[in-house]
Amino acid sequence: MPRTPPSPQPRDPAGGLDAFGHHLRVEKGRSEHTVRAYLGDVSALLDHLAADGVTDLGDVRLADLRSWLGAQGAGGAARSTISRRAAAVRTFFRWAVRTGRLGQDPSLRLVAPGRDKHLPGVLRQPQAAELMELAAVASDDADPIHVRNRAMLELLYASGMRVGELTGLDIDDVDLELATARVLGKGNKERIVPFGSPASEAITAWLSVARPHLVTAESGPALFLGRRGRRVDQRQVRSSLQGLLEHLPDTPAMGPHGLRHSAATHLLDGGADLRTVQELLGHASLATTQIYTHVSVDRLRAAYQQAHPRA
Numbered sequence: 001m002p003r004t005p006p007s008p009q010p011r012d013p014a015g016g017l018d019a020f021g022h023h024l025r026v027e028k029g030r031s032e033h034t035v036r037a038y039l040g041d042v043s044a045l046l047d048h049l050a051a052d053g054v055t056d057l058g059d060v061r062l063a064d065l066r067s068w069l070g071a072q073g074a075g076g077a078a079r080s081t082i083s084r085r086a087a088a089v090r091t092f093f094r095w096a097v098r099t100g101r102l103g104q105d106p107s108l109r110l111v112a113p114g115r116d117k118h119l120p121g122v123l124r125q126p127q128a129a130e131l132m133e134l135a136a137v138a139s140d141d142a143d144p145i146h147v148r149n150r151a152m153l154e155l156l157y158a159s160g161m162r163v164g165e166l167t168g169l170d171i172d173d174v175d176l177e178l179a180t181a182r183v184l185g186k187g188n189k190e191r192i193v194p195f196g197s198p199a200s201e202a203i204t205a206w207l208s209v210a211r212p213h214l215v216t217a218e219s220g221p222a223l224f225l226g227r228r229g230r231r232v233d234q235r236q237v238r239s240s241l242q243g244l245l246e247h248l249p250d251t252p253a254m255g256p257h258g259l260r261h262s263a264a265t266h267l268l269d270g271g272a273d274l275r276t277v278q279e280l281l282g283h284a285s286l287a288t289t290q291i292y293t294h295v296s297v298d299r300l301r302a303a304y305q306q307a308h309p310r311a
Contacts, residue, residue, distance in 0.1 A: 016057075016101060017042060023095055029188040033164060041088035057096060060106045065089060069112060079112075086112030121252025123262040125269070128157060131251075132198065134244050139205070145227060147210035149240040151202040152224055152232070155181070156256055158195035160263035160281050163234050163256035170221040171207070176200055185282040193280055 021039050024030040030038070048068045054060060068089075072082050086107075093107040123131065135150040156166055165183045173182040179200050180192050206224075216229030224232040238255045245251050252258070260281070267277050 016096065017046075019099070020092055020095055023099075024091075031164070031186060031188075034186070037084065038088040038091065041085040042092045044085075045089055057102055060093075062106050062109055065107055065110050069110075083112040086110055121254035121258045121261075122265050123251060123254075123258065125266055127248065127251055128259075128262055128266065130248055131244060132157065134247060136202075138244070139202075142209070144210035144213045145240075147202075147206050148214075148224055148232070149244070151199070151206035152237055153241060153244070153259065154199040154202040155195055156237075156259040157263050158199040159183075159193040160260050160267075160277075161193055162260060162282075163237050165282075166256075167224065167232055167234055167237065169223040171223050172221065174203060174223060176204060183282065186284070189282065191279070191282050 017039055020042065021035055024035045024038060025032075045065075045068055048071065049055070049060060049064060052064065052067075054064060069082055069086060072085060073079075077085075090107045090110060093102065093105045096102040097105045132150075132154060135146075135153050139146045139150040152166060155161070156163065159181060161181070161183050162185070165185055168184060169181065175181070179196065180194050183191050183193055185191060211225060214225045214227065214229050219225055219229045220231070222231035226232050226236055234256070241254075241256055241259070245254070254261075264277050264281060267280070268274070
């Protein structure tokens with residue numbers, strides 16, 4: 001089928017990307033992480049199209065988009081990554097049509113593969129307890145960073161919050177009397193999450209004993225600080241967790257998000273209902289939370305097969 005003749009109106013992909021980024025930040029309220037990811041995805045698509053000789057957005061066809069996604073899969077991209085890239089492209093073309101940059105949306109029938117239903121590494125409850133105990137022992141040397149690491153990991157596991165939500169916390173976001181934290185989640189949606197006494201004790205020790213040793217003029221209201229007094233970043237959280245996991249045998253390879261998965265799984269194992277876990281995690285859809293039920297059902301099935309005489 002011949003291509004639609006290119007629009008006489010010149011296209012400016014770079015300028016379009018700048019405007020699209022502004023749309024995501026200001027109109028959609030997306031996080032800076034999401035904006036960077038979406039802009040990177042659309043930029044990669046434009047590069048792919050240009051390599052195929054498609055230099056005008058008006059010339060893009062559904063087949064071009066499917067070819068691009070297919071190349072992602074052939075290159076080893078995870079299904080979840082391909083799904084995100086498809087979502088970014090659909091959002092971009094929908095915006096381009098709405099703002100008059102395009103007459104038709106070529107991505108309307110673009111379907112990405114479903115997300116993988118497996119979870120990354122999840123700690124068993126005894127392993128989570130060992131990890132927290134190890135963090136507590138490490139903090140006994142009074143090194144402010146070790147005290148901080150204990151508080152961060154206790155809070156991550158206790159609340160199930162995302163690592164980006166953790167690093168964005170300010171001191172006033174934590175209410176130690178009520179044992180709750182005010183979290184700014186995806187789409188700038190705010191929620192209140194509870195935490196238990198171990199996390200409360202660890203945060204109290206951090207604020208009263210360790211944080212004052214790291215505070216500088218650049219610290220501001222940030223709850224957790226790095227060695228130089230600036231707000232802690234996600235890389236530092238990941239490094240602190242992995243450094244402790246190296247001392248625990250038979251634990252899965254995982255990052256801070258694994259503590260979020262572990263918290264959700266252990267809540268369901270303990271009898272929490274799915275909607276409560278959804279609220280705690282800040283999931284917009286219950287379907288996202290339901291992935292954790294697969295883990296719990298697998299454990300239930302394993303216990304049944306081991307214990308029931310007619311299994």
